[in-house]
């Protein structure tokens with residue numbers, strides 16, 4: 001198979017984890033006789049530095065002309081003081097909007113060998129396997145008006161939370177479709193006791209649910225959901241929710257797996273190529289130290305192979321290789337207990353490659 005991949009390393013640890021993931025992809029290419037062409041492009045802080053904009057037109061074009069997109073992370077203290085339309089994060093948001101990457105799938109799977117790496121009790125997280133389906137191109141991230149002004153000498157900031165019925169419908173449908181091929185259970189998370197947008201959300205969920213009679217579903221308020229994630233995480237199968245709730249709940253959920261550095265994601269497009277990225281950020285506190293956990297990005301690649309290219313065997317081999325590395329106790333600092341030896345980004349990556357190459361094709 002021959003595919004082109006737009007590669008957007010971004011800032012901080014972004015370039016480190018992307019480099020690691022592509023090294024692994026090179027191994028897959030060699031082992032399974034595929035050709036992956038990488039087309040590099042700038043986004044975020046690096047793009048501001050080099051092109052005075054967080055999302056250059058060339059980057060957008062490169063993404064549109066590729067079969068899939070791999071992204072590291074954007075942002076960092078260097079750009080924190082810039083006005084909001086010039087921030088690195090704005091580049092990512094514009095990219096999501098331009099490519100209509102409306103469905104962000106964030107699988108949360110607890111590896112057997114990492115049970116003790118989570119702050120939660122092993123018996124509580126054993127068997128955790130659910131997916132957060134996060135709406136990614138609507139809600140308070142994009143609503144208008146969004147402004148700062150003075151009202152009778154009082155300084156004021158406004159953000160707007162908007163959802164159309166259509167936007168809700170398409171993401172909820174994704175959630176139900178996914179549940180259908182999993183354990184057939186949807187938890188829709190909202191704040192319908194307060195927000196009008198959540199009341200519309202609930203109505204739409206009730207309607208869409210009728211099309212999937214074999215899937216059971218429920219509504220859950222977001223504050224309760226945040227608590228249930230810790231109390232009984234094995235309860236969940238597919239959790240579908242709006243943009244900001246999904247952002248917050250997925251960082252919380254990542255700790256069930258032991259680290260934010262473990263959670264991959266796929267941002268599926270309504271119109272063109274989809275984007276694959278770890279859920280974590282640019283981690284400025286460890287950037288440049290060869291310390292970042294590359295597994296979230298490597299797992300995002302496994303999602304790309306499976307969802308975008310239909311390469312199930314390769315994706316499974318990659319998951320298997322990751323599991324073997326963790327079983328051997330080889331892990332980056334974020335997963336190691338205090339006083340226990342930990343490995344560099346490169347060492348973990350090389351070990352994944354080593355494990356991959358031992359899998360017979």
Ligand SMILES: NC(=O)c1ccc[n+]([C@@H]2O[C@H](COP(=O)([O-])OP(=O)(O)OC[C@H]3O[C@@H](n4cnc5c(N)ncnc54)[C@H](O)[C@@H]3O)[C@@H](O)[C@H]2O)c1
Nearest residue numbers: 073074075076260261279280281282283285286292293334
């Ligand atoms: N998708 C993205 O590009 C994305 C996502 C989240 C945050 N950000 C941006 O990243 C910058 C830093 O944000 P933050 O510090 O709040 O969140 P962060 O996710 O970058 O880091 C939070 C904590 O988790 C650790 N961490 C994150 N990824 C890790 C990994 N792979 N391996 C080991 N440890 C890891 C970091 O060291 C840090 O202590 C901000 O500018 C933010 O806007 C970008």
Ligand SMILES: CC(C)[C@H](C(=O)O)[C@@H](O)C(=O)O
Nearest residue numbers: 075089092093247279280281
């Ligand atoms: C960087 C930021 C805009 C982004 C988000 O909030 O969507 C990030 O936190 C994520 O989870 O991908």
Ligand SMILES: [Mg+2]
Nearest residue numbers: 247248251279
């Ligand atoms: Mg986030």
